[in-house]
Amino acid sequence: MPPPPPTDISSTPAPATGPASGGPKELRKRAQLRDVHVSVALMEEFLAYARSNTSRGIESCGILAGRLLAGDSTFAITTLIIPKQEGTTDTVTALNEEEVFEAQFSRELYPLGWIHTHPTQTCFLSSVDVHTQCGYQTMLDEAVAIVMAPSDVSKKCGIFRLSTPGGLGLVQKCPQRGFHVHPPTDTGQELYELCSHVFLNPRTHHEVLDLR
Numbered sequence: 001m002p003p004p005p006p007t008d009i010s011s012t013p014a015p016a017t018g019p020a021s022g023g024p025k026e027l028r029k030r031a032q033l034r035d036v037h038v039s040v041a042l043m044e045e046f047l048a049y050a051r052s053n054t055s056r057g058i059e060s061c062g063i064l065a066g067r068l069l070a071g072d073s074t075f076a077i078t079t080l081i082i083p084k085q086e087g088t089t090d091t092v093t094a095l096n097e098e099e100v101f102e103a104q105f106s107r108e109l110y111p112l113g114w115i116h117t118h119p120t121q122t123c124f125l126s127s128v129d130v131h132t133q134c135g136y137q138t139m140l141d142e143a144v145a146i147v148m149a150p151s152d153v154s155k156k157c158g159i160f161r162l163s164t165p166g167g168l169g170l171v172q173k174c175p176q177r178g179f180h181v182h183p184p185t186d187t188g189q190e191l192y193e194l195c196s197h198v199f200l201n202p203r204t205h206h207e208v209l210d211l212r
């Protein structure tokens, strides 16, 4: 982080035209989550990118980025970023996060979460996944974790978030890493939940940025 600029209390504040350095415009905090629109086509295309890993039982991940639509009440996931990554049978880690950040920033995109495969496991968030989601959701309340589990017969796709305030607060304070057990939340909420602010919208167009 650059040091804060020197403060001159006698000067009038500059008009709020957004940061001169680019990036998406600053968001106003809202009491309610904004809706998030995503297309099934994006998820299917992600599965196609993941196919060779999936056939070997290795997880893959993608980063979800998007724009705020007119009225500021809805995000659209417009960009699937495939980062350099390291997958195992039950984890996947995005590498070169600065490169992903730069790709989003230069296109003025908001970080709206992530998508990953469970090639052999069912559709859920592992204890490692909830920590990854915590990072995205701390940046942006609306961020989601999409899990694609092609071998799960009952649920092949889930769109999740940490419950708030219970789940998010618990994981933010959890010092453990790797697979571990989380205690119940203080609020009695489940640790994570299916998103009710996400809508599958076939008219949400997307592009794919493959950084591998």
Ligand SMILES: [Zn+2]
Binding pocket: 090, 116, 117, 118, 124, 125, 126, 129, 147
């Ligand atoms: Zn997972």
Ligand SMILES: [Zn+2]
Binding pocket: 127, 131, 171, 174, 175, 176, 177, 180, 182
């Ligand atoms: Zn934890």
